[in-house]
Amino acid sequence: xxxxxxxxxxxxxxxxxxxxxxxxxxxxxxxxxxxxxxxxxxxxxxxxxxxxxxxxxxxxxxxxxxxxxxxxxxxxxxxxxxxxxxxxxxxxxxxxxxxxxxxxxxxxxxxxxxxxxxxxxxxxxxxxxxxxxxxxxxxxxxxxxxxxxxxxxxxxxxxxxxxxxxxxxxxxxxxxxxxxxxxxxxxxxxxxxxxxxxxxxxxxx
Numbered sequence: 001x002x003x004x005x006x007x008x009x010x011x012x013x014x015x016x017x018x019x020x021x022x023x024x025x026x027x028x029x030x031x032x033x034x035x036x037x038x039x040x041x042x043x044x045x046x047x048x049x050x051x052x053x054x055x056x057x058x059x060x061x062x063x064x065x066x067x068x069x070x071x072x073x074x075x076x077x078x079x080x081x082x083x084x085x086x087x088x089x090x091x092x093x094x095x096x097x098x099x100x101x102x103x104x105x106x107x108x109x110x111x112x113x114x115x116x117x118x119x120x121x122x123x124x125x126x127x128x129x130x131x132x133x134x135x136x137x138x139x140x141x142x143x144x145x146x147x148x149x150x151x152x153x154x155x156x157x158x159x160x161x162x163x164x165x166x167x168x169x170x171x172x173x174x175x176x177x178x179x180x181x182x183x184x185x186x187x188x189x190x191x192x193x194x195x196x197x198x199x200x201x202x203x204x205x
Contacts, residue, residue, distance in 0.1 A: 002097075003017075003020065003093075003094065003097025003098055004017050007168075011157060012147050012157060012173060012176060013169075013170075013171060013172050013173030014147060014167055014168065014169050014173045014176070014178075015098075015167065015170075016161075016166075017098065017165065017166040017167070017168075018162065018164075018165050019164045019165065020094070020098075020164060021094070021137070021164035021166070022164070023164070023190075025090075025164075026139055026164050026190055028090055029088070029090040029091065029137075029139065030139060030190065030191070030197075032088035032089075032090045032091070033110065033139075033197065035085070035088070036058070036060045036085045037110070039082070039085040040058045040059065040060070040082070040084055040085055041058060041078075042058050042110075042112055043056065043057065043058065043078075043079055044056050045057060045066065045067040045068065046067065046068050046069070047067060048067065048068070048069060048070070048072065050069060053067070054116065054117040055111045055112065055113055055117050055118075055119055056112040056117075057109060057110060057111050057112065058078070058110050059078075059108060059110060060084055060086060060087045060088065060091075060108045061084055061086070061105060061107045061108050062076070062084070062106040062107065062205075063075065063076060063084070063106050063107045063204050064076075064077075064084045065107060065109045066079075072126055073126060074106075074107060074204050087104070087105065087108045087201070088108075091108055091137070091199060091201065092104055094166060095135055095201050098135055098166050098168050099133050099135060099168060099170070101133075103132070103203060105201035105202055105204075106202065106203055106205055107201070107204050108199055108200070108201045109199070109200040109201075109202070110197065110199055111197070111198045111199075111200070112195060112196075112197055113141070113143060113196040113197075113198070114194070114195045115183075115185065116182070117183065117195075118179070118180050118181055118182055118183075119179045119180040120179050121146065121148060121156075121179040122177060123175050123177055123178075124169070124174075124175075124200075125175060126204075127202055127203060127204050128205055129203065129205075130175060132170075132202070133168050133169060133170030133171075133174065134168070134169045134170070134174065134201070135166065135167070135168050135169075135200070135201040135202075136161075136166070136167040136168075136169070136199065136200050136201075137165075137166050137198070137199040138163060138164070138166075138167075138196065139164070139191070139198070140190045140195055140196040140197050141163070141183045141184055141185055141186070141187045141188045141194060141195055141196040142160045142161060142162045142163070142183065142184040142187040143160070143161050143180045143183045143184075143196050143198065144158055144159075144160055144161075144181040144183070144184070145158065145159055145160070145161045145167070145178065145180060146158045146178060146180070146181050147159075147173075147176055147177075147178045148177040148178065149176060150175050150176055150177070152177055156177075158181065160184070162187070163190050183195070183196045
């Protein structure tokens with residue numbers, strides 16, 4: 001696919017490419033993700049404080065992101081003990097097109113939001129080098145993305161991320177706090193059972 005040369009808009013340094021993926025491209029990516037999920041099924045992680053997250057997740061790539069009482073970290077194997085499946089080419093093509101990088105990500109975190117699922121404000125800082133960007137792909141129901149500051153607290157801004165949107169956090173925006181306040185059920189017909197899938201690609205090493 002020919003990725004757009006310029007973002008549709010920029011929010012606090014985050015580049016947002018709205019409707020970057022056509023419906024057909026979204027369907028193909030979803031089919032590729034189904035193969036990943038067959039090998040590495042969704043699971044429900046807990047926070048380091050013992051609370052179960054409302055989001056289900058799995059991963060693809062060299063590493064998968066994981067959370068339990070030991071804290072937030074990357075692991076080389078799924079909880080079932082198997083290595084994570086490779087990141088689909090459909091996802092890597094978006095990464096290269098949006099970031100312009102030859103370097104491939106080490107992890108593609110796959111989050112599934114259903115009904116009232118959300119993701120609290122956080123920073124992506126479990127990686128070794130923050131000069132590499134973070135890329136996010138939205139599929140399915142719209143999610144209300146909130147972006148804040150490098151320090152916790154202060155004024156925030158929000159935008160609905162729709163199915164097919166791509167977001168890149170790099171440079172000064174790389175360590176901004178961000179989260180998903182809620183999803184808009186029924187806003188997309190991409191997922192047969194509804195909900196939102198978010199892919200987050202990161203360089204870990």
